[in-house]
Amino acid sequence: MTMGDRLRELRLKKNISQEEVARRVGITRSAYSHYEINNRQPVYETLIKLANFYEVSLDYVIGGDESKPDYPLFSDTREIFRLLNSMDYEKRKRSIDEMIKVLQQAE
Numbered sequence: 001m002t003m004g005d006r007l008r009e010l011r012l013k014k015n016i017s018q019e020e021v022a023r024r025v026g027i028t029r030s031a032y033s034h035y036e037i038n039n040r041q042p043v044y045e046t047l048i049k050l051a052n053f054y055e056v057s058l059d060y061v062i063g064g065d066e067s068k069p070d071y072p073l074f075s076d077t078r079e080i081f082r083l084l085n086s087m088d089y090e091k092r093k094r095s096i097d098e099m100i101k102v103l104q105q106a107e
Helices: 003-014 020-027 027-038 045-054 077-086 096-105
Strands: none
Touching: 003 027, 003 045, 020 027, 020 045
């Protein structure tokens, strides 16, 4: 399952519109729509906000198997932002796959 499929599934389970999700996480409806159809990927901060909004792990949002995470799951958003803020600018620009590798190294 792709991240877009997962986001759509989560949104439909909550029975809310793309507009409502976008408003709650602080992005445009157009941006969120692109995430659901796999045209774009959210930046890390938005990905974290989406996981928190849907009350699921980052692993689940990006399409992983939540029962067997391959990196530590963070229950506290402040801990995630602390980790992100400790990274230099170049690390923040990395893809989601590289973000997973960074999180694995943080264990």
